[in-house]
Amino acid sequence: MPNPTHIQGVSISALADEFGTPLYIYDGEKITSQVKTLQEAFSAVPLKIKFATKALSNINILKLIRKAGAGIDAVSIEEVKLGMMAGYSAEEIMYTPSGVAFEEIQEAVNLGIMINLDSLPLMEQFGQVYSNSVAACIRINPHIMAGGNLKISTGHKESKFGISIEQLPQILEAVAKYKLQIIGLHIHTGSDILDAEVFLRGGNVLFEAAVQFPDLKFLDFGGGFKVAYKPNDIATDVMEVGKKVGEAFQSFCKQYGRQLELWLEPGKFLVSEAGYLLVKTNVVKESTSVTFVGVDTGLNHLIRPMMYDAYHSLYNLSNPEGKKAKYNVVGYICETDTIASHRELNEVKAGDLLVIKNAGAYGYSMASNYNSRLRPAEVLIWEGQARQIRKREKFEDLIRNQEILEF
Numbered sequence: 001m002p003n004p005t006h007i008q009g010v011s012i013s014a015l016a017d018e019f020g021t022p023l024y025i026y027d028g029e030k031i032t033s034q035v036k037t038l039q040e041a042f043s044a045v046p047l048k049i050k051f052a053t054k055a056l057s058n059i060n061i062l063k064l065i066r067k068a069g070a071g072i073d074a075v076s077i078e079e080v081k082l083g084m085m086a087g088y089s090a091e092e093i094m095y096t097p098s099g100v101a102f103e104e105i106q107e108a109v110n111l112g113i114m115i116n117l118d119s120l121p122l123m124e125q126f127g128q129v130y131s132n133s134v135a136a137c138i139r140i141n142p143h144i145m146a147g148g149n150l151k152i153s154t155g156h157k158e159s160k161f162g163i164s165i166e167q168l169p170q171i172l173e174a175v176a177k178y179k180l181q182i183i184g185l186h187i188h189t190g191s192d193i194l195d196a197e198v199f200l201r202g203g204n205v206l207f208e209a210a211v212q213f214p215d216l217k218f219l220d221f222g223g224g225f226k227v228a229y230k231p232n233d234i235a236t237d238v239m240e241v242g243k244k245v246g247e248a249f250q251s252f253c254k255q256y257g258r259q260l261e262l263w264l265e266p267g268k269f270l271v272s273e274a275g276y277l278l279v280k281t282n283v284v285k286e287s288t289s290v291t292f293v294g295v296d297t298g299l300n301h302l303i304r305p306m307m308y309d310a311y312h313s314l315y316n317l318s319n320p321e322g323k324k325a326k327y328n329v330v331g332y333i334c335e336t337d338t339i340a341s342h343r344e345l346n347e348v349k350a351g352d353l354l355v356i357k358n359a360g361a362y363g364y365s366m367a368s369n370y371n372s373r374l375r376p377a378e379v380l381i382w383e384g385q386a387r388q389i390r391k392r393e394k395f396e397d398l399i400r401n402q403e404i405l406e407f
């Protein structure tokens with residue numbers, strides 16, 4: 001993984017001059033090439049990709065992903081609406097809620113969106129209101145421990161997500177009672193999954209359950225492909241996953257008696273590596289044991305290091321040849337706000353531009369106004385051109401919805 005000075009021919013430091021820092025930069029070509037890679041890896045099966053919108057929800061990114069031939073998975077009614085604004089038809093959107101109010105489910109159904117039912121009470125409620133008039137999917141918790149760490153594991157026994165596979169009899173009871181039309185079964189076991197083996201184990205859970213559902217059109221294997229975060233880091237071998245899962249899927253379809261579609265919901269895989277957070281060094285502070293580099297961003301803009309202990313590779317754009325030294329790169333938020341510890345960088349001075357990599361997924365979409373800070377601008381590079389796709393916030397944005405009382 002080289003440290004680029006340019007993205008698709010556009011100079012990164014020129015972007016700092018034009019749009020200021022901190023700045024989220026997305027390489028549109030990288031996003032569409034990731035979509036293509038998945039399409040190729042699973043070319044032996046009828047594949048549908050449903051981008052996990054929550055990873056990066058700017059409407060322009062959603063439009064680009066649609067152009068590349070993928071649909072979306074939404075986890076809130078707001079994401080459903082963003083998807084529709086981006087041009088997705090209702091059939092291209094799946095709504096995977098997690099314990100939301102039934103009004104929200106009804107709103108989505110009214111928009112023509114398919115619901116991924118995530119609890120037995122929701123199946124009951126859904127059945128009472130819609131019976132077999134609206135097709136739906138069921139989210140199964142396969143009881144598989146997988147993913148980079150516990151916070152991003154979603155398919156284990158104690159995870160809140162989906163309906164336990166051990167409750168299959170109750171699921172089938174609800175389906176029979178309300179004559180539910182179940183056209184898909186879904187699992188999503190977590191994030192940063194490395195092995196084809198985990199996807200195969202998930203697949204086996206789906207296959208075993210699927211024979212009980214005669215109306216299926218698809219099986220959804222979720223997302224969670226791991227990407228490389230540092231040099232020599234291992235990423236999911238999607239070609240291997242595609243081949244192995246594809247073969248197992250095709251042989252299941254023979255047994256099932258009908259060709260089904262295979263759905264995937266990648267978030268990170270499509271957008272992580274395409275994103276860069278460009279920041280400026282405010283201060284270099286030598287302490288007795290550590291040299292701190294204080295930058296003009298923090299956990300308000302990129303929370304992954306503090307929330308998940310995520311590793312983000314970064315480099316000094318302003319001094320690519322300088323001698324190496326070790327630094328702790330820290331954010332400006334009044335909390336422990338460490339972006340990178342004991343990291344070797346080319347010598348850093350105040351004013352230097354640093355580039356934080358793998359910032360496309362769960363970067364801007366998890367950003368907040370904590371410490372009453374403004375959120376950065378977002379820039380998309382597409383066909384060799386950099387265009388702002390979201391303005392930097394202003395102070396007025398911060399107070400827009402506050403009612404100022406007279407005392």
Ligand SMILES: *Cc1c(COP(=O)(O)O)cnc(C)c1O
Nearest residue numbers: 052188191223224265266267268
């Ligand atoms: C978050 C999420 C994904 C995407 O996970 P990644 O690790 O980003 O690939 C897929 N499906 C569902 C239901 C999710 O909640």
